[in-house]
Amino acid sequence: MSGEAAVSSSSSSGFNLEGIDDVQDYPWANPGEEEPSISRDRYNHLYQIVQMGNKAYRENRWDEAINSYTRASSIKPNDLIILSNRCASYLRYSQFLKSRSALDSEYRPLSGLDPTTYAGLALKDAEKVMHLQNNSVTSYILKANSLILLEKYELAQEVIRSGLQMNPVSNPLLNLEKSITATLGRRSHGRPQRSDDFDCTLCLKLLYEPITTPCGHSYCRACLFQSMDRYNRCPLCRTVLFISPRTCAISVTLNNIIQKTFPEEYAERKAENDSLINLGVDLLPLFVMEVILPCEKLALNIFEPRYRLMVRRIMEGNRRMGMAVHDPTTGSVADYACEVEIVECEPLPDGRFFLEIESRRRCRIIRHWDQDGYRVAEVEWIHDICPAEGTRERHELLDTANKAAAFAQQWLRNAQEVAADRRRAELFRAEGLMPSPQDPERLSFWLSTLTNRRPTEKLDLLQIIDTHERIRRGLLYMKQEEQGCRLQ
Known part of the structure; x- marks a missing residue:
């Protein structure tokens, strides 16, 4: 993503990532002061790699930063600075992917892991940092941010409270606590009191058309197959799934229990699903x-x-x-x-x-x-401006359409005789779609499909509302192609 514009620090869930505005610089070792576990040359090489990662991070090239820190970690595993910096990069990249619009992917598609996977990798690094140095507030900040991106808000709250016991005035932790409290308050307001046993862990809503996987986890049918579009594993336990929309049946018993227990919420889910289909x-x-x-x-x-x-x-x-x-x-x-x-x-x-x-x-x-x-x-x-039945203009239009249809049929026979196999098959298929001359508007479009037109020409044809003009252009295209074949 080199050269991507910086994104705001607000994630798609409405949270700000706190306490990771910058990464730590790696200490420079003077001659004779490098760590005894690695040689001086190796330490200098490690220093350069971390500096490259820091530069990439500060320029919002988080994927390159992740690669640099991973190389550095292979040289010196379990280093606090390297793990903390890589964790911050995972968090930033996960947030960037969550906030990236679909429009951006049409112009510049990205390949790699999904945002949730990057947040999970950040959580692993944060837990390693906490294990190596459990008296550091930084480790609590990293872990809380990771859990928030994974939408595990209750666990994030516990981590924040533990961190505040060590440093009650930590601004990043205090800001995260306020955001989580507000979000959980919004989620609980106006909802019936019930457990989340019947919630889909992907959309966090009541299960609709639930499917239970062979590994025992249940999801909304639409949510599961949307997840499987990216990888064929259970989103919870990562078991490989060999199921498809054609062969996988809805869990009828579970669906009936949900429908009877929560009829109003189930009706809302059904209306929401129907609005996406129709x-x-x-x-x-x-x-x-x-x-x-x-x-x-x-x-x-x-x-x-x-x-x-x-x-x-x-x-x-x-x-x-x-x-x-x-x-x-x-x-x-x-x-x-x-x-x-x-x-x-x-x-x-x-x-x-x-x-x-x-x-x-x-x-x-x-x-x-x-x-x-x-x-x-x-x-x-859009429809063409059509002359009324029985008028002279209508009669002239039908006469033009009949003449164009007769010309097109003769043109097709001639073209099929000289065309190569693939082109001949295209012409036979087009002939089968020929409309009746009694429908001049559709016939005029069909005439233009017989020849290969540029996208700009097709766009022009879609905008024309004069059937006569479109028939004229279709005949002109066929004559031009016929002359081109003769010249060859």
Whole structure:
């Protein structure tokens, strides 16, 4: 993440990381003063590595800092300064990943561990520091920050109280205690008094459509498979799981107990889940990849975790989504998109989805936002200005459409004779999607799908509301390609 802008110290849970604004410098050993356990050259090398890590930390390059401290730790294990500095780097990097928006990942994807894993590694280092020097307030600050990022607030409270017994005026610990008290107060306000035995440990809400894993832990169905999009292990005990949405059944008995014991909260969870699946007539989840026109058919290989989550929700709903593209002129999602329907969905053993989609109708994006990593857009549907039935303009439009359809059929026969195998297959597939000339608007789009157009040209076609003009362009594209073939 070199060159990333510094992020604020506020995590996604609303907490500030306290007491780790800077890291400790490693002591320089004068000749004859280096530690007897390692040679002078080795100590100097260790010093340089730690200094590199400190420089990276102060420049917000926390992944590079982690690598430097890990190298230093292999030279001198269980060193308090090295472990403390690496713990602080884990905490900062975990917080950075939690606060990073999905929009950033579209432009600059990062690979590596997830934020929770980094917080867990920070907790391990903090516990080592506490074991090596249990009279240091720093170790309590590091451990409390780690537990907060893991959302283990009650345990963090205990650590903070123990640290305050050693130093009652420690500002970092006092600030963390205030934040935790406020958060726990908000969580308990207005909730029915019950234990957390029926809560999902991933979303911290009442279990909905619970699944019990072979290792004995229960999670919301959606939460478990969202977690498995990143790694196929139980989030609690890390046991490898060989289950999939197709073969894993909901725990019926547990679900019935929850539904009868907490009917109001269960109804809220059901409404929340339904709102993610059925967005409404003017809302579409967006797959940002390329421009597609009505009357096109396309195969997609879905492998990104956020889009795998999106596809699962779509398949439980109306099987429809929007296809959009980044507009190179604005750097954002283009204003025009096309609704597509998933006609075939094949889940693969590794969690990917192989989709066959058909485009339906075009729309204009009014606004869009991020939801669980993918985009959702509010849209308005676009139609051509169509002449009324029985008018001269309507008759002329239908006559133009019939002539264009006849030309296209002859063009297809000629193109199929000279095309290579792959192109011939594309043309046969396109021929099967040919609309009736009685629907000039769809026919005009179909004409443009017969030739390979640039994304900018497709965007222009989506914006045109004059059917005559789109038919003219479609015929022009076919004639240009036909002339190109003859010239070859």
